Amino acid sequence: MAESPRRRCSVTRWAVWAQPTRVIAVLGVVEMLALILIGVAWVQFQPTFEAVVLAVLLAAAGIVHTEVATGVERARRQVGEKSYTDLSTVWTFAAALLLPPALATATIVAVYTHLWFRVWKPARYPLFRNTFTATTVLLAALAAQEVVRVTGGTDTWANGLAGVAALSAATFAYAAVNWLLIALAVAVSTPDATRENLFGQLDEIAVELATLCLAAMLALTLTVSWWFVLLVFIPILVLQRAVLYRELAAAATTDGKTGLLTATAWNARAVEAIDRARRERSTLAVLVLDLDHFKRVNDTHGHVAGDRVLAAVADAVRAEVRGDDLVGRFGGEEFVVLLPGLPEARATAELQAVAERIRVRVTHLAVPVETPDGPLTISDLSISVGGTMVPHTPGTTVEQTIALADRELYRAKDSGRNAVRIATATEIPTQRAEEPRPAPQPEVSPES
Template sequence: MSHGFDGFECLVPGRSLMAAHLRRWKLWRERKVVIAYVLAVDIAAVALAAGMIAAIPVRSGDLFRFGLLLAGAAVHREAVRRIESLRERATSNGLLTDLTSLWIFAAALSVPLPLVFAVAVVVYLHSWYRGGSGRLYRKLFSGATTVLASTAAVAVLQLLQPAGYPIIPHGPPGLAVLIGAGVVYWLVNYALVVGAVRISDPLQPARQVPPDSGEQVVVAASLGLGAALALMLTWEPWLTPVLMITVFALHRALLLPHFQQAARTDSKTGLLTVGFWREAAGRELERARRLADPLGVLMLDLDHFKSFNDRMGHLVGDQLLRAVADELRCQTRPYDLVGRFGGEEFVILLPGVGTAQVEHIADRIRECIRRLRVLVDGPLDRPVTVDGISVSIGAAVRPNDGDEIDQLLLAADGALMAAKAAGRDRVRLATPAPL
């Protein structure tokens, strides 16, 4: 049977290439629950779209607005294609929010659901085809989540105007329904995406995939612009280019924070780079001197990381580094400075922490990393759980161990060497500097 199938593929080159491309999707190397989740969302979106296409009529006026939406979306995506590529490279956690929702939410307000689905499909396929990066199955999944989210939003909008399209709000009640539809759109889309992230890495604590506030502002802005665009398409469609100027300006403004973030964060872990850590630590040290406050410095080194890298490979080693970095962020305060010092070494600055607290904090971090279980890519792309991770930590405190950043780092590094010499997986305090 398989021989006959292979022979049929040879007779149909286009189908053969498509089948080969589908077989190469990295999705098939994920765990079964991940594959089932992604396919369930995709199938639900396709089934819903098919049912709506058969049930909801489309008028000529709808097609006119649909055409304007597609043209505007194409111009927008082409104009910001380079910006989006830079944003993707500057984003470390994979949860990138763009202004795609602008066009889909505008479609939900101004055209019937079948055309909303068409806008979503065209926008995401265009993004994949012209983007030059990103896997097709991920773009299809993103399109499926927006199909389900826009359907939920339209269900809310129908409370306002069940008669048909365009759905234009009037007065405070209409505004309330419009906001409710936007919230429902965001909630459904975000829940589906974060659900995929959580299922892909079930050992990652939920707190490590929070809704980034900056990215959620982008969502709110895109939904607001989508509502404004729908109003303009309905009343004065030829003024749409005026609003496009605002869209382009907003998109360019989104890029600046990512350039700043890329300059000060380590690409593998998302922690501060050594250079930026030193700069920020210098400011904290000046503040500590001015207020006569203590200040703690921790130097951490992953035990036996080189042998792990040699055994599992550098890419898997990078996954372990990211997991440890995430745990360090979770175990420190928002104003603590956590950086990657190089290789498998990390450094943490603890403002206001003196000798009495620094050992307790360091030991708590060591214990949390010891309990960490990390899902990494194993042989044959099968997930493997890594546990029993240990870290050696050296601690130094201002002013006992020095009053300059380099002095504190040197003292903490000496304590780290003492921790390793004592058998690893332990904390050592620096020996106070002689008076």
């Protein structure tokens, strides 16, 4: 029976085909490996009534957890598009520790299929992402099961430190395989990805480890009584809401178009950094950057293309500064960078070099965009940069520092744009920024 044209069209329009060839290749290899290992597990499977019931219990618990927390999870997926925290781990890892490979994979597939229809699909996540995530979990579960088998099975968990070591080894295997596979996918899709892009932020890693530990304790208690599964729901739901709060807080401080800090968030952190630098007598510098002739991009290609250019420029700025430098968007096409701890002996020269690297990198940008007339590449971009060292004088404010850097930015603009201007030592105020006003003198009448 011939395949209908409508079906062929829908398959060719899957989001996965828009990915680079190297990404499709990695996804295909990883998923094929998972299918082979799952096939082997099912061929060797010898079911027992107890194992089947436990698999149904864990799958049902995972589904109930999703149903109870559907609103929270949908909010998390919409707010934290690149969230690395998956609290379903509490069920999938417990299944990996307690069930034979075939039933563990069936439990994981059940949990993630339900997640797709209830959480990921309504949040408009591509199916291939959900499939790959489930695949990494399946492979991580198989790795953890092998560790459990090698260390003597669940009977060894009651053996004091030896049991802790066995459970810890299985936890490490599960986490390592899962994180490394996700990091591989991110690395091939984003060659210039940072460590945080690959593995997530430290607090995300901490939450995932906490979830794994909770799953390990669940598995341990289930060897005593299956009723202990009820004790997991309260802590996992509380943890889920805590993660949502953190992600909402992060979203509130992050500019949606560029991923940089918002002006308010940058300003708050800059105040703290200035106070710290003053106490420690350490160097601190600020750059203000403005994309030249950005209005032409919006007027010629539209605001969607302009947003793509802003995101590309933001990535260029981040690529040329250190991980602990604060990069923010001040609105429109203006960016700001706070650079702490520059080498004191050559701080101004180092600031000049950083600004110049950013300027050059922006001139080399080629930004692919989609327009009503088809795809095109926007190039010939340039940026003007002004900078200054932050004086240590008491009372110096962020606003005063920005004003000084902004003055240099306008000098760069006036010189023809696509230029860098850094305030010299003689141009940086050294007196107190907020001198007390002199006491008013009595007026002297002209007649006296």
